[in-house]
Amino acid sequence: MTEYESSRTMPAAPEHIFDQVSDVDRLGSWLPEALHVHAEDPPAVTVHEDRTDEDTGALLRARRDQMRLEWGTRDQGSYTGWLQVAGIGSGASEVTVHLSFFDVSHDPGENAVRDALDTSLERLEEQVRQRVENAAG
Template identity: 65%
Template sequence: MTEFERSRRMPASADHVFDEACDIGRLDLWMPRDLHVQAGEPPAVTVHEDGTGEDARALLRAERDQLRMEWGTRDDDRYAGWLQVAGIADDSSDVTVHLSFFDERHVPPADAVEKALDESLERLAEQVRRGPAGPG
């Protein structure tokens, strides 16, 4: 198994960050640019990957009381991940994103994953700064 993890300070309360991160209609704003999530029958979703042109059946769960979102593939155990928000102060929180790849044949290059995580967290921070009414 190969794992990756990144954290970033966010300029807002934990509740606000969690709401922005878990809004299924706005996931494309902060997730890696080549992944697109389509809602299905909760917790089922479909993830389209531009690079391969393939759709993958996945699960996505958000646990508000834990400020945690978890996801993973449904039909195989290729990967899973989670996002955890932790409150630091009224106007500051930390977000950690963790990815686990269970099949070594499907592990992307480490530098590409780390870059995608950093860029995703930067986009999430910007989304949090703009808020739900901000331009997308």
């Protein structure tokens, strides 16, 4: 099993960030650009990965009471992940993403995963920042 984790501080309350990350229709706005999530019958989703040009059945659960988003492959159990939002005071939050690959063939490699995590968190932070600025302005 290979695991990766990355965190980023964002300028918003946890509830605002969680609203952004848990909206299935807006996942594509911050997830890696090579992943496309299509909602089916929640919590079931299909994830299309451009790298492999494959669709994979997955589960996606939003746990608002815990400010946590959890996901994983449905049938083969080769991949899971979670995103946790935690308030850190003064209107800021820390967002942590954790990925676990149980099947080495599903793992795109450390450099690719770290780049994807960093880019996704940057994109999410930018969207959160714009949303906060628009609400204030």
